Amino acid sequence: MDDTARPTRIRVDLDAITHNFRALQAHAGVPAMAIIKANAYGHGLAPVGRHLQAIGAGQLGVAFLEEGLALRQAGVTLPILVMGGIFGPQAAALIANDLEITVSSLDKLRQVEAAAESLGRQATIHLKIDTGMERIGVHGYSAGPLVEAAARSRWCRLKGVYSHLACADDPDSAMTARQLERFAEACGHFGRIGAPMPLRHLANSGGVLHFPDTALDLVRPGLALYGVLPDPASRDTVGLRPALSLVSQVVYFKVVRAGNPVSYGATWTPPADTRVVTVPIGYGDGFPRALSSRGQALIRGQRHPIVGRICMDQFMVDIGPDGTAYNEDEVVLIGRQGEQLIRCEDVAVAAGTIPYEILVGLNSRIPREYLGGA
Numbered sequence: 032m033d034d035t036a037r038p039t040r041i042r043v044d045l046d047a048i049t050h051n052f053r054a055l056q057a058h059a060g061v062p063a064m065a066i067i068k069a070n071a072y073g074h075g076l077a078p079v080g081r082h083l084q085a086i087g088a089g090q091l092g093v094a095f096l097e098e099g100l101a102l103r104q105a106g107v108t109l110p111i112l113v114m115g116g117i118f119g120p121q122a123a124a125l126i127a128n129d130l131e132i133t134v135s136s137l138d139k140l141r142q143v144e145a146a147a148e149s150l151g152r153q154a155t156i157h158l159k160i161d162t163g164m165e166r167i168g169v170h171g172y173s174a175g176p177l178v179e180a181a182a183r184s185r186w187c188r189l190k191g192v193y194s195h196l197a198c199a200d201d202p203d204s205a206m207t208a209r210q211l212e213r214f215a216e217a218c219g220h221f222g223r224i225g226a227p228m229p230l231r232h233l234a235n236s237g238g239v240l241h242f243p244d245t246a247l248d249l250v251r252p253g254l255a256l257y258g259v260l261p262d263p264a265s266r267d268t269v270g271l272r273p274a275l276s277l278v279s280q281v282v283y284f285k286v287v288r289a290g291n292p293v294s295y296g297a298t299w300t301p302p303a304d305t306r307v308v309t310v311p312i313g314y315g316d317g318f319p320r321a322l323s324s325r326g327q328a329l330i331r332g333q334r335h336p337i338v339g340r341i342c343m344d345q346f347m348v349d350i351g352p353d354g355t356a357y358n359e360d361e362v363v364l365i366g367r368q369g370e371q372l373i374r375c376e377d378v379a380v381a382a383g384t385i386p387y388e389i390l391v392g393l394n395s396r397i398p399r400e401y402l403g404g405a
């Protein structure tokens with residue numbers, strides 16, 4: 032760490048990502064498309080993309096054109112699928128940068144074909160079937176014409192056909208079996224018209240963890256790649272390792288006298304004299320304000336409560352009347368310190384949200400530090 036950097040940082044353990052990537056592929060029994068949208072779930076798009084390429088990943092998935100372009104600029108040459116619904120005017124840039132396109136309707140197919148023809152270069156596409164999200168994608172039962180047009184397209188190379196699971200985070204949900212059945216029905220269109228079957232992919236993290244039948248030809252884990260479980264109902268059937276830690280350092284120590292409230296709105300007041308430290312990270316970094324008087328911090332191997340409202344750039348922790356802490360002591364907000372551990376999943380529950388939102392919310396104001404890797 033250089034002397035001028037703020038003391039708050041995200042540490043990304045690239046070896047944990049390697050472990051999770053390999054464990055997920057081994058568990059699924061098929062290759063994985065590593066999903067690295069939204070700044071690789073807060074872990075850093077370019078460093079994670081380059082790392083996955085270095086460890087031999089076969090393909091990557093992102094949400095938007097811009098994310099694909101950033102990976103190309105970072106020197107990532109792997110196949111990259113852009114999973115979001117495309118806007119017509121972006122088709123040419125997707126093709127020119129060798130990004131694979133999600134085609135979710137006949138209209139979109141025509142737009143992609145027109146762009147490909149005018150560039151004189153084939154587009155690589157994956158068809159998106161809706162089996163139960165009611166988001167983008169053609170319903171399986173009316174996918175026949177799209178499948179046929181895509182299979183016969185001169186300007187599109189049909190590489191994949193996919194859908195997305197709505198309830199796979201919960202191993203007990205019956206929705207996944209229904210979606211798998213609908214997806215199989217939609218894939219039946221290829222056989223009926225005598226077209227070769229493209230790569231079929233359906234499973235997100237929850238699918239890989241809980242529903243082995245959804246693995247098909249390729250799986251698309253995102254959150255699990257970073258060692259985090261999607262939902263309190265999820266089970267770690269794979270042996271994941273969390274890759275991200277969020278750490279800071281104590282910047283101030285004081286004694287707060289009984290009856291004197293702490294922070295904006297005076298929402299928390301110590302009943303007796305206590306020792307309070309200030310930690311220099313806040314909701315301006317994406318550390319959720321919902322953790323006000325609900326979150327925890329590890330200092331000197333002990334777990335202590337965040338007290339009062341989280342401010343934009345700092346918050347306070349009550350270390351108790353006999354607590355010891357010094358300026359510059361390490362503060363762990365996600366991760367391990369000594370015997371204690373705060374999981375991203377715990378932070379999400381305390382904040383009343385899901386781990387996805389905690390990770391992707393950690394913004395670019397926090398420097399990232401990479402450990403391990405090549």
Ligand SMILES: *Cc1c(COP(=O)(O)O)cnc(C)c1O
Pocket residue numbers: 066068114194195234235236237251252253254255261
């Ligand atoms: C985000 C996303 C994934 C990965 O989901 P996780 O729950 O993070 O594993 C897979 N497929 C699609 C289409 C997605 O949008």
